[in-house]
Amino acid sequence: MATKLSELLFGAFPDLRYQPTPKRIRAGIDGSPVVDTQEALLVWEPKRVTPVYAVPEKDLLARLEPPAAEGDAGPDEYPVRLMADAPPALDPRTGFRRHTAAGEELDVVASAFSVPRAAFRPSDPDLAGYVVLDFGAFHWLEDHEEIIGHPRDPFHRVDIRATLRHIAVKLDGVVLADTVGAHLLYETLLPVRYYIPPEDVRLDLLETSPRRTVCPYKGEARYWSYPESAKGKNIAWAYDSRFIDARQIHGLVCFFNERADVFVDGEQQEHPLTPWS
Structure with a gap:
């Protein structure tokens, strides 16, 4: 029986998904480097439409620390449907801290900055050694070109x-x-x-x-x-x-x-x- 490819995609929405990328990925804030890696992953948390970067902890140029203060993830954005027959997904504007996978929130800290809860360490064994970073908290480069909005999805054309x-x-x-x-x-x-x-x-x-x-x-x-x-x-x-x-x-x-x-x-x-x- 033939399979409609979009049904495979929508069928994976409830899952934590990842895909390696061969690009050199760098991030920084106010001129201070945060990460430089060629081993990044693109990660989609359950019900997420757009990916974010997960980077090896060994390639971080800043420290990860337990959250210094209590924080609220804020309200959910409205769930949306990409198509009439598609399952509900999280509106792409939904904030980074509305996590839909199990894991640990962390602050990203260096001598020049401290960004609360801008990292998330998933508990999934396939992502061991990686942390997901808040795209909106940092300035990003793929190779030597600026990336805005969110990382480009290799399955999106x-x-x-x-x-x-x-x-x-x-x-x-x-x-x-x-x-x-x-x-x-x-x-x-x-x-x-x-x-x-x-x-x-x-x-x-x-x-x-x-x-x-x-x-x-x-x-x-x-x-x-x-x-x-x-x-x-x-x-x-x-x-x-x-x-x-x-x-x-x-x-x-x-x-x-x-x-x-x-x-x-x-x-x-x-x-x-x-x-x-």
Whole structure:
């Protein structure tokens, strides 16, 4: 019997997962080094969508100490579904300290800094000798390139293809974009995104938003809102040009097709179910 590969992936969500990476991984804080290793692992705790780095304790350039003070992991983020038939997962914004595997929290300490509970030593024997580090607490390099957001998932792919199909975007019946020069972005487990040249977008109807987000595959995004609709807050975005991998969409504008109405060759597309619905 054939197996749908996404079902294998979703079937592993309740498990602690890891994958070795051959990249040189370095982390630091305020100019002080924390780790330098070529033996890192990518680790996904149960129900986590995105990975973090686990590094050998022998390669740490700082000390691990028991937590100096009591701490609260904080509230859970809302669980989300990546697809209609997928099991619940933790929203990727869920904080590092909401651990879903057994293990020990630790402070990361050196003469120049102390970062509380920024390390987690899993109790799983397959990860013996490793500690997971809080990605958001440190500045990270893969080889000699900065990594933002979270480590890139080797099983996660982003493909961008040009299209001559007629793409139109509407919200509450108002046309916000109309083009035959879009680029389609296909990303693992996410809906197709339609990136549109800014000259084909009604930017005069949109307001610049202060919102900024980062994606480890595409860069930093700035946003626009459509103030005439209750569904229009932060409805569109465009990425900067920091990552050459995503150069085909640099400066192009994309709309949340979870909320906006997207028409392809005149046919309205379904609103996908995602964490941004």
